[in-house]
Amino acid sequence: MMHPTTKILATLGPASEAPHRVKALISAGASAFRMNYSHGEHEEHLGRLTTVREVASEMGRHVPIVSDMQGPKLRVGKIAGEALKLGFGDEVEAHLGETAPEGTLPVPHEELFEALKAGDELMIDDGAIRLSVIEGGSAKMVLKTEVPGTVTNRKGINVPGRRLRIDALTEKDRSDLAFALEHNTDYVALSFVQCAEDVQAAREIIGTRSRIISKIEKPSALEDLEGIVEASDGVMVARGDLGVELPLEQVPPAQRRIISMARERGKLVIVATQMLQSMVDAPIPTRAEASDTATAVYLGADAVMLSAESAVGRHPEAAVAIMTRIIRAVSEDPNSFAEIAAACPDPFMNAVGGATAVAAADAADLVDATAIVAATNSGSTAYLISQLRPEQPIIALTPHELTARQVALAWGVTPKIIKDTEDFEELTRFAAEASSEFTGAQSENLAILLAGLPPGRVGSTNTMKIFRIGDYK
Structure with missing residues (x-):
């Protein structure tokens, strides 16, 4: 599978x-x-x-x-006459406000007027119409049409070259x-x-x-x-x-x-x-x-x-x-x-958790493990091993439904809810059962368990265990 x-x-x-x-x-x-x-x-x-x-x-x-x-959605306001046709090279004024005089563009976003300077670019309708700024201003700008078209009410505006105060x-x-x-x-x-x-x-x-x-x-x-x-x-x-x-x-x-x-x-x-x-x-x-x-x-x-x-x-x-x-x-x-x-040869890893995750991934390859099982409360252990993109399936064991749902979006991770336990042997048994359930592992197969001891502390991934499935079934 x-x-x-x-x-x-x-x-x-x-x-x-x-x-x-x-x-x-x-x-x-x-x-x-x-x-x-x-x-x-x-x-x-x-x-x-x-x-x-x-x-x-x-x-x-x-x-x-x-x-x-x-x-935030930046949009043109209500255009006098419902539409404004712009030809190549045409100059047009943009006025601050929801409406503007006929033949001009209403732009109800003060932040745009604050940010745009001469030479900047402004795009309308997902870039179908492109304008350059000839003259900036706090309430009026003069624009030149670089890519022509007809602007209609409420079309979206994009400003690629400036960070806006929004x-x-x-x-x-x-x-x-x-x-x-x-x-x-x-x-x-x-x-x-x-x-x-x-x-x-x-x-x-x-x-x-x-x-x-x-x-x-x-x-x-x-x-x-x-x-x-x-x-x-x-x-x-x-x-x-x-x-x-x-x-x-x-x-x-x-x-x-x-x-x-x-x-x-x-x-x-x-x-x-x-x-x-x-x-x-x-x-x-x-x-x-x-x-x-x-x-x-x-x-x-x-x-x-x-x-x-x-x-x-x-x-x-x-x-x-x-x-x-x-x-x-x-x-x-x-x-x-x-x-x-x-595509990512050197992932950053924190000292203890990262070292444990790397050891688990390497060990899984060396012993041909059928799965890597991450016991986790917050999800951090599962995200750690997922970061390494191992070839083995990753199973996340957690007592928390929210954590189970969240880690289900991480690469290679399949979550399973277990009861909360501080018994490491019981946790290993849960890991063996999950390995069999999700990978079809047989009694002779090996798996890796990654966990934090003592249990229950967030970010305490510090323990790796290699175990045989049949020893815990």
Whole structure:
């Protein structure tokens, strides 16, 4: 039985929210579900969340939920005449406010006027229209059209070259966040993260109630990538928005850099946006999309994400099933683990826990262990061994449901709930039972147990045990 390595994060929406659909998606290979707070009301999200929890319980699975905050949205205001046609080289004034005189652009964002200077670029409608700043100002700017088009009401604005003085959490986000935390979300995905301080501000609100995934979607985030990764529990390569504000040819190198840095520091990393985009309508993806997904797996991403493909697409179960087949094909490639290791050759590890995890991974290879079992309260032991991307299945034993759900998103980890125990021999017996259950291990097989002694202390991974399955069955 192939153990899950790279996980699949599927977005729930109208096409996939019914209980039988959620069950089918999990059966097809979905490990986690994303709730997109850019769309829908709290009542809708509660229905989806409840469905996931109920279906997962029926199936005996631990399925994490990622609550994705909308973040600030910069938009054009209400245009006089409903539309403004801009030709190449045309100059146009932008006025601060929801409305503006005919023939000008209303821009209701004071922060833009504060930040933009002559020579800066401003993009409208996901980059379909591009303007350069000729003259800045506190309430009026003069812009020149570089890529022409027709601007209509409320189209989105992107500013690639400047860090804007805007909080990553809007009032809507704070309301959505309070709702998600009230209903025990496992992860919160932050949008519009520009620097580590944005993550720290969210951490003050969230505390330990949820783990934080920072979406890397702006060039300014790349400038403070190390700080953002350190402040977060995980990052998401949000290629859609990143591809608007970066030249397209710079997105693949940025993706590799983000994955490498996250892996080095032991943080989750998710690759998102348009993985199998053609499957929104088509029953199979393009070969290029299959290759793109495989590339993320070869780079060692913890998860790949489906957005519209599973939320509103015509073939949500097929999209998950095909993504599962791609992940399986990479895992069965005899060179895949070498490539995954080469993509992050020197992960940073803390002294005691890191040394124990490295020893466990090395020992698992030397004795041909059938599994590496991580006993964990907070999840830290499971994340540690996952960081090394071993060839053996990783089983996380924990007495806590929240921890079980959270580690289910980590590369190669399968969680199992056990009773809390301070008896190391009993813990070894639980490890033997889980190894047999999840890998089909026989009595003569060996497994590795990774734990902290004395039990119950967070971050105390200091003990490795090699044991024979049959001695504890």
